[in-house]
Amino acid sequence: MMIDPVCGMEVDENSKYKTMYKGKVYYFCSPHCMKAFQKDPEKYLKEGPKGMPNE
Numbered sequence: 001m002m003i004d005p006v007c008g009m010e011v012d013e014n015s016k017y018k019t020m021y022k023g024k025v026y027y028f029c030s031p032h033c034m035k036a037f038q039k040d041p042e043k044y045l046k047e048g049p050k051g052m053p054n055e
Contacts, residue, residue, distance in 0.1 A: 002026075006033035008049030 001010040009029045011017075017028040021041045028034040036053035037044055044050065 004029045004033050004049065005044045006036050006049060007052045 002013055002015075003009070004011045005026055005028075007029060011027040011029050013027060015027045015029070017031055017034045018025055019028075019034055019038055020026075021037075026037060026041075028037065032053050
């Protein structure tokens with residue numbers, strides 16, 4: 001299991017919500033978490049999961 005870097009939920013590696021950043025693939029539980037990460041990836045990588053985004 002992978003961890004969604006935005007909300008902290010466990011995510012299956014087969015999730016259709018994923019993106020590559022700096023050569024690493026990140027998996028998400030929802031399109032909302034994926035969009036939040038893509039908007040400001042360094043925020044989540046430095047500070048850790050923040051819970052579900054407000055979208």
